Amino acid sequence: MTRTHEKVGHAPASKVLERYTSETAAKGVENGLKLIEGRWKLVILFHLFGGRVMRFSELERAIPEVSQKMLTQQLRQLEADGLVQRTVYPEVPPRVEYRLSAWGQALCPALDAFLEWTVAKPE
Template identity: 70%
Template sequence: MLEGRWKLVILFHLFGGQVLRFSDLERAIPGISQKMLIQQLRQMEKDGIVSRIVHHQVPPKVEYCLTQWGQALCPALDALLTWAAQREAMDGGNPAAAVRN
């Protein structure tokens, strides 16, 4: 469900009730192609983690936010962020130190 390089990154950007347009997500995630972002969002929508909100207007407006199920992941993501920050502080930001430990 959360496998792959980009899904956690997308979740972190939608964390905390953020509602973002596709273009906002695309700008916020350097290195992701438009095709990959579309694929990941569609899969996350299919899995019930992300909600796609279509506003029928000109120009078209599509927004994404976490569903209730996606919001339920927030405490786990917050714990993961805390763990990563503590680990980085402990290792002085040196990935090689983390491997040696």
């Protein structure tokens, strides 16, 4: 086999990749990316990483560019997908807090790695 560039090599062996074909791996990653697609979802996730618990109004102040409607929609989708937990306290006025689920928190290292990958883009 002829190399097209001296840096081209073999992909590192991975136990995870042994369970998938190229097609099923691509589909799995595509499905995962669909969970976090949306203009504000990543911003919301990054605000909640590290075990932070935030009220709706705190998220609104932290992301001033987002409308209430859009923030509500994005939070509902993240909750429905199991990435965010919503806790409503029976008080007057009601207090609602958002935090990442354990599964949502497990996404943090993957997004950190993805960020490092984008920063390391060769020129």
